[in-house]
Amino acid sequence: MLTDRKPLMREMDGYMELGMGKEALRLARKQLSSAKLEEAEFVKALTAVFCMSKSLKQWRVPVQQAYERLSVASQKHVRYLMLSFFHCLNDAKAALEFATTRPSDFDELLFSMGTYLNLGELKKAKRLAMIAERAVKSERDGMALNGLHDALADYYARVGKWEEAAWHWSKMDLSEPLGDNGLVELLELKVADAIKTARTCINALDEYRKRRRGELDIALPGNELRIIKDARAKLSRHLKHLERVLPKDRQTEFGMVASR
Numbered sequence: 001m002l003t004d005r006k007p008l009m010r011e012m013d014g015y016m017e018l019g020m021g022k023e024a025l026r027l028a029r030k031q032l033s034s035a036k037l038e039e040a041e042f043v044k045a046l047t048a049v050f051c052m053s054k055s056l057k058q059w060r061v062p063v064q065q066a067y068e069r070l071s072v073a074s075q076k077h078v079r080y081l082m083l084s085f086f087h088c089l090n091d092a093k094a095a096l097e098f099a100t101t102r103p104s105d106f107d108e109l110l111f112s113m114g115t116y117l118n119l120g121e122l123k124k125a126k127r128l129a130m131i132a133e134r135a136v137k138s139e140r141d142g143m144a145l146n147g148l149h150d151a152l153a154d155y156y157a158r159v160g161k162w163e164e165a166a167w168h169w170s171k172m173d174l175s176e177p178l179g180d181n182g183l184v185e186l187l188e189l190k191v192a193d194a195i196k197t198a199r200t201c202i203n204a205l206d207e208y209r210k211r212r213r214g215e216l217d218i219a220l221p222g223n224e225l226r227i228i229k230d231a232r233a234k235l236s237r238h239l240k241h242l243e244r245v246l247p248k249d250r251q252t253e254f255g256m257v258a259s260r
Contacts, residue, residue, distance in 0.1 A: 021052035
C-alpha cells in the first residue's frame with residue numbers, strides 16, 4: 001500500500017529541501033525499483049531526479065522500467081513527465097511516443113512542439129503553433145511568454161517565415177528566463193539568411209557564366225570572365241566565414257534558410 005511507503009517519500013522531500021542530492025537520489029532509485037510502484041511514488045522519484053541529478057542519462061533505464069510497471073491509467077497520467085524526461089535527454093524519437101497535439105498544460109505544449117520540430121513533423125507542430133499563438137495573446141507570466149515566443153520563433157524559422165520568427169525572438173524579455181535566447185537566435189537567423197543570400201548569388205554567377213553571350217569578349221577579351229571569377233571568390237570567402245559562425249546543426253535546423 002502507498003500509505004506504508006509514505007515515510008520514504010517524506011524522507012525524500014526532506015533531503016531535497018536540505019539540498020542533500022545524494023541521499024534524495026538514493027531513495028529515488030529505491031522507489032523506482034519497487035515491484036509495486038504507485039503513480040505518486042513515480043512522480044516524486046522523477047521529480048527528485050530532475051531536481052538533484054547532474055546527469056539524466058544514468059536514469060534512463062530505471063525510469064523506463066519503472067514507467068512500464070505502472071498501470072495503464074497511471075501511465076496516461078504521467079506521460080507529460082516522460083515527455084519532459086526524454087526532451088531533456090535530447091532524444092526526440094523517444095519523446096515522440098509521449099508528444100501530443102492536444103496538450104493539457106504549458107510544458108506539454110512546448111515539449112511536444114520541440115519534439116515535432118526536431119523530427120520534422122511540421123504539420124503537427126503547426127497545430128501546436130496555432131495554440132501557442134492564442135496563448136501569447138492572453139499569457140501574462142513573463143517566463144511563460146518567453147517560452148511561447150521562443151517556440152513560435154523556432155517553428156516559423158523552420159518553415160521559412162523569417163519575419164515572423166524574428167518578430168517573436170525580438171519580443172522576448174531579457175529580465176525573464178530564456179530572454180537571452182531571443183538575442184542569440186535572432187543573430188543566428190540573420191547569419192543563416194546571409195548564408196542563403198551568398199549561396200544564391202554564387203549560383204546566379206555560375207548560371208550566368210554558363211549562359212552568357214560574350215559580347216564583351218570582343219572589346220575586352222576575358223574581362224567579363226575575370227570580373228565573374230573575382231566576384232565569386234569574394235562571395236565564397238564571405239560564405240566560408242559565415243558558415244564558421246553558424247554551426248552545421250543550426251544550419252540544418254533553419255532548413256531552407258541555410259540549405260544548399
